[in-house]
Amino acid sequence: MAAHTVYKEPAPIMDRENPLESMMSRFNIAAEILGLDDETYNVLKAPDKQVIVNLPVTMDDGKLRVFEGYRVIHNTILGPSKGGIRYDKHVHIDEVKALAAWMTWKCAVVDIPYGGAKGGIICDPTTMSPGELERLTRAYTLALKDVFGPDRDIPAPDMGTGPREMAWLMDEFSKTVGATSPAVVTGKPLVMGGSLGRTEATGRGVMVSTLAALKKLNLKPTDVSAAVQGFGNVGSWAAKLLFDKGLKIKAVSDISGAYWNADGINIDEAIAYKNAHNGRLEGFTGATTMDADDLLTSDVDVLVPAAVEDVITEHNARDIKAKLIVEGANGPTSASADPIINEKGILVVPDILANSGGVTVSYFEWVQNRQGFKWTEEMVTERADRIMNDAFEKVYQTSQKYKIPMRIAAYVVSIDKVAQTYKFRGGF
Numbered sequence: 001m002a003a004h005t006v007y008k009e010p011a012p013i014m015d016r017e018n019p020l021e022s023m024m025s026r027f028n029i030a031a032e033i034l035g036l037d038d039e040t041y042n043v044l045k046a047p048d049k050q051v052i053v054n055l056p057v058t059m060d061d062g063k064l065r066v067f068e069g070y071r072v073i074h075n076t077i078l079g080p081s082k083g084g085i086r087y088d089k090h091v092h093i094d095e096v097k098a099l100a101a102w103m104t105w106k107c108a109v110v111d112i113p114y115g116g117a118k119g120g121i122i123c124d125p126t127t128m129s130p131g132e133l134e135r136l137t138r139a140y141t142l143a144l145k146d147v148f149g150p151d152r153d154i155p156a157p158d159m160g161t162g163p164r165e166m167a168w169l170m171d172e173f174s175k176t177v178g179a180t181s182p183a184v185v186t187g188k189p190l191v192m193g194g195s196l197g198r199t200e201a202t203g204r205g206v207m208v209s210t211l212a213a214l215k216k217l218n219l220k221p222t223d224v225s226a227a228v229q230g231f232g233n234v235g236s237w238a239a240k241l242l243f244d245k246g247l248k249i250k251a252v253s254d255i256s257g258a259y260w261n262a263d264g265i266n267i268d269e270a271i272a273y274k275n276a277h278n279g280r281l282e283g284f285t286g287a288t289t290m291d292a293d294d295l296l297t298s299d300v301d302v303l304v305p306a307a308v309e310d311v312i313t314e315h316n317a318r319d320i321k322a323k324l325i326v327e328g329a330n331g332p333t334s335a336s337a338d339p340i341i342n343e344k345g346i347l348v349v350p351d352i353l354a355n356s357g358g359v360t361v362s363y364f365e366w367v368q369n370r371q372g373f374k375w376t377e378e379m380v381t382e383r384a385d386r387i388m389n390d391a392f393e394k395v396y397q398t399s400q401k402y403k404i405p406m407r408i409a410a411y412v413v414s415i416d417k418v419a420q421t422y423k424f425r426g427g428f
């Protein structure tokens with residue numbers, strides 16, 4: 001008889017900052033500023049739906065392992081819910097709930113017709129074979145076949161997933177409905193309905209919002225240095241596009257460590273090195289190694305956290321030297337750090353604005369799938385850049401109007417749009 005193991009070893013959330021608490025604390029401040037009515041507040045403070053699934057997967061050694069997966073739908077008043085799927089050993093339901101709510105606010109801030117959702121599976125994709133990952137992805141899709149759908153809930157990549165997983169998901173879902181259904185998922189490979197520009201979209205949005213913020217600070221990109229934490233999809237593209245705009249990228253990092261060069265790192269070389277070395281920067285010779293935590297407090301003008309949640313906390317915020325933080329990751333700053341950052345006068349382009357380029361181009365992918373017509377790369381980037389710049393300006397003007405940080409202003413813009421929609425639609 002095969003041995004049965006339940007693969008479930010999440011880090012207890014109590015030992016870390018809780019992203020859900022950070023999300024709620026900002027939501028509460030913005031709701032207060034808006035004078036949000038109790039009914040709408042009570043609807044928005046909790047997710048519409050939380051699904052927990054058990055996923056039995058036969059591993060390559062013939063043993064059966066049961067993984068735990070989640071899909072949280074935060075809100076759908078603006079449209080079908082949208083949000084990525086995370087494969088990571090630290091996935092936690094509270095984290096998925098926070099990430100789902102951030103998707104609602106993110107889609108509202110860029111004014112695209114989606115609600116918010118997020119998914120995750122507790123697993124370590126770095127130790128699993130492609131076959132195991134495929135069986136896991138198909139099991140997750142089957143378990144959620146009644147949740148997903150082009151007009152219901154549309155997943156996408158997040159940490160630990162990419163076009164390969166989205167292709168398996170699209171295929172498995174299509175089999176359950178008996179017809180090829182490309183619009184059920186975004187972030188697909190180009191040959192099967194993916195959009196030009198989606199791979200780099202989140203990093204591009206980070207670059208566009210960094211340039212917009214530098215303008216407000218009267219700083220020229222070519223006079224500015226930056227550090228980027230995380231060198232995956234978001235971090236590597238953000239670093240490359242900022243490097244191309246003339247910023248001196250003095251530090252980058254991934255899970256293997258942080259790498260520093262006061263004269264600037266050649267990001268093209270760093271990406272080529274990573275691609276040739278199993279996706280890691282370990283051993284990169286274009287920089288010297290530095291303590292990973294020191295990257296966040298290093299002597300640079302712009303800090304781009306683009307890895308995981310809660311890396312900027314009350315414990316290190318005082319030591320940050322950057323004048324500008326542009327949040328490529330979701331939730332990289334704990335609410336406990338907000339007052340310190342505000343007191344220091346650091347301008348923060350918050351996650352729900354700075355990294356919204358990804359979902360914006362996902363929206364374009366979904367539109368193209370439904371139109372059955374492929375846009376050119378120029379159409380994608382021109383429209384995405386315009387949306388990012390418009391959203392930046394709207395949030396910036398709101399922050400000026402209410403004399404509040406851009407983070408709270410972004411929540412104000414989003415919650416206001418959602419609340420107004422509830423008023424018009426009625427129903428409760």
Ligand SMILES: NC(=O)C1=CN([C@@H]2O[C@H](COP(=O)(O)OP(=O)(O)OC[C@H]3O[C@@H](n4cnc5c(N)ncnc54)[C@H](OP(=O)(O)O)[C@@H]3O)[C@@H](O)[C@H]2O)C=CC1
Nearest residue numbers: 158159160202230231232233234254255307329330355358
């Ligand atoms: N992909 C997207 O379109 C979007 C992603 N985001 C957010 O951006 C963030 C990154 O996602 P994405 O780039 O897709 O994920 P990836 O899995 O592609 O990359 C994550 C990167 O972070 C590194 N990393 C993980 N933990 C640490 C750490 N403690 N310190 C330094 N680096 C670390 C990883 O290193 P290694 O590879 O060596 O493990 C990897 O370089 C997440 O918060 C995600 O939710 C937001 C909007 C859209």
Ligand SMILES: O=C(O)CCC(=O)C(=O)O
Nearest residue numbers: 083084156158358359362
């Ligand atoms: O592209 C998408 O639909 C969602 C991306 C995502 O998960 C995010 O923005 O955090």
